[in-house]
Amino acid sequence: MDLQDQLKNLFPEHVSEEPLSESEETNDLWLQDDPIICKYEKRKGKAITILEGYTGATEDFKALAKDIKKALSVGGSFKDDKIIIQGDYRDKIMQMLTDKGFNVKRVGG
Template identity: 70%
Template sequence: MDLKDQLKNLFPEHESTEAEDTTNDNEGLWIQDAPLLCKYEKRRGKPITIIDGYTGAQEDFKQLAKDLKKSLGVGGSFKDDQIIIQGDYRIEIMDMLKDKGFLVKRVGG
């Protein structure tokens, strides 16, 4: 018995509308109002891209990092509430995040 059936049992006179039955293509990630920050830095002479500013659950942010690394085919890590991607992939990452429904702000050059 899923959640819709349980709610139907509790409120039998309520009729669901199509607005309540929307599907989400962002794999259950929490979409926030504030934009994510996409930064470019060089550490030890190598370029990295940093995504910062997520206010949702840490597990959702880790899953987002995993999806980004897999789709780009690059390495990276998640620490200090930041996603660190090896290489300069700002444009590709910003496009992917916008497709998932996030607001993204480019910081730096």
């Protein structure tokens, strides 16, 4: 008898709520036909990755920035309709975006 069965015996009237899977949470973003531009720059000697070209709602792009920063455990910001990520993470970011269904274009380097 596993833990779930024991809990069902103790609380027979409890209805368990299943958490949303990650794919259901991320499908709220608007997918566009034009590619998101992923480019690499150096500012003050430090590498940064810039994402631009999203034509959806600003809130969706901010949520996407938060997801990327959280997944990579890096700092970054959202300014002037661009996501700026500290460090060179182009390959990882492009893989994440293509997994979510976005079309991504690599620019520079």
